[in-house]
Amino acid sequence: MLDASTVSVTVPATTANLGPGFDCIGAALTLYNEFKFSCLEPSLSLAPNLREETGQVKITVTGVEADRVKTDESNLAYQSFLKLYRHIDRTPPAVEIQINLDVPLARGLGSSATAIVGGLVGANQLAGAPLSQTEVMELAIALEGHPDNVVPALLGGCRLAATAAAENKIDWQICDVPWHSDIVPIVAIPDFELSTAEARRVLPTEYSRADAIFNTAHCGLLVRGLESGRGDWLRVALQDRIHQPYRQALIPGYDAVREAALVKKAYGMVISGAGPTLLALANFVDAPEVAVAMAAAWQQEGIESQVRSLSIDVRGAKIDS
Numbered sequence: 482m483l484d485a486s487t488v489s490v491t492v493p494a495t496t497a498n499l500g501p502g503f504d505c506i507g508a509a510l511t512l513y514n515e516f517k518f519s520c521l522e523p524s525l526s527l528a529p530n531l532r533e534e535t536g537q538v539k540i541t542v543t544g545v546e547a548d549r550v551k552t553d554e555s556n557l558a559y560q561s562f563l564k565l566y567r568h569i570d571r572t573p574p575a576v577e578i579q580i581n582l583d584v585p586l587a588r589g590l591g592s593s594a595t596a597i598v599g600g601l602v603g604a605n606q607l608a609g610a611p612l613s614q615t616e617v618m619e620l621a622i623a624l625e626g627h628p629d630n631v632v633p634a635l636l637g638g639c640r641l642a643a644t645a646a647a648e649n650k651i652d653w654q655i656c657d658v659p660w661h662s663d664i665v666p667i668v669a670i671p672d673f674e675l676s677t678a679e680a681r682r683v684l685p686t687e688y689s690r691a692d693a694i695f696n697t698a699h700c701g702l703l704v705r706g707l708e709s710g711r712g713d714w715l716r717v718a719l720q721d722r723i724h725q726p727y728r729q730a731l732i733p734g735y736d737a738v739r740e741a742a743l744v745k746k747a748y749g750m751v752i753s754g755a756g757p758t759l760l761a762l763a764n765f766v767d768a769p770e771v772a773v774a775m776a777a778a779w780q781q782e783g784i785e786s787q788v789r790s791l792s793i794d795v796r797g798a799k800i801d802s
């Protein structure tokens with residue numbers, strides 16, 4: 482079989498958790514990274530005994546904070562590319578990867594998920610699409626460790642992921658969460674990074690029954706609030722006791738930015754993913770003032786930020802061959 486030799490994959494940024502949906506809810510945003518894969522040689526056909534990685538890769542990166550992304554074999558998009566070839570028992574082709582970034586790194590906007598999804602989808606396409614979208618999704622979740630960024634990055638929209646018991650592997654149920662068109666996601670992206678690993682280290686390993694009940698109730702209300710666009714529900718729903726109380730201290734200016742957003746009638750403000758980006762949800766009428774207030778509040782704390790009113794991406798990872 483001769484594979485297509487060039488494929489380009491555009492992958493949206495994502496905002497995970499949305500307050501109470503820690504590690505299970507996320508939404509794709511209209512901000513994108515692009516990954517272009519060009520085979521430098523045709524890929525070899527099924528050859529389980531030739532599975533050593535060739536190590537032949539050339540990576541170039543352009544766009545936002547391009548110099549911060551590794552261009553050697555440890556690059557996450559390339560590692561994900563290799564993972565798919567390993568999974569299908571085929572030798573990966575030598576490849577050139579051109580990455581163009583618009584999603585800032587380590588800010589809580591799913592940059593790592595874009596690299597994982599980009600690498601897996603690109604490899605699958607170059608290999609002639611041997612894996613279904615569900616199989617690609619399962620590999621992506623395994624690589625990232627949790628589903629809330631990679632699932633919406635792959636599928637688009639706002640998604641809730643839950644596991645079902647299965648014999649030898651985790652069986653995922655993915656549910657789309659309708660997002661009312663009046664609700665605008667506003668991201669305030671500060672000029673400092675916070676790695677997901679660091680933001681997960683500060684979390685407890687056990688929680689009280691009261692906190693578990695609190696988040697269960699708020700997560701249910703969040704789903705209905707997003708669907709209906711009801712402000713009274715969203716104002717209550719965007720509260721969390723699983724991760725935000727422990728992470729706020731890692732984000733200087735958190736209280737001031739939240740207060741500024743709420744004064745301008747945002748429904749609520751949460752940490753986007755593992756932070757440090759802060760996400761406010763507001764009615765489209767109030768969104769412009771909320772955005773200005775969040776930027777001003779952070780500036781008063783001596784922190785530069787970029788604040789953007791975005792929309793929900795409904796397409797997910799998009800392939801151009």
Ligand SMILES: Nc1ncnc2c1ncn2[C@@H]1O[C@H](COP(=O)(O)OP(=O)(O)OP(=O)(O)O)[C@@H](O)[C@H]1O
Nearest residue numbers: 557558587588589590591592593596676677754755
């Ligand atoms: N386009 C990319 N190509 C290769 N590697 C990337 C790319 N984008 C991100 N990464 C890798 O992912 C790391 C950031 O991952 P991390 O999980 O800390 O942040 P995030 O994914 O931006 O945030 P969050 O998971 O909270 O949304 C980077 O330091 C880099 O190693």
Ligand SMILES: N[C@@H](CCO)C(=O)O
Nearest residue numbers: 497503504677754755
């Ligand atoms: N649910 C994850 C998202 C970031 O990868 C977290 O909050 O740690």
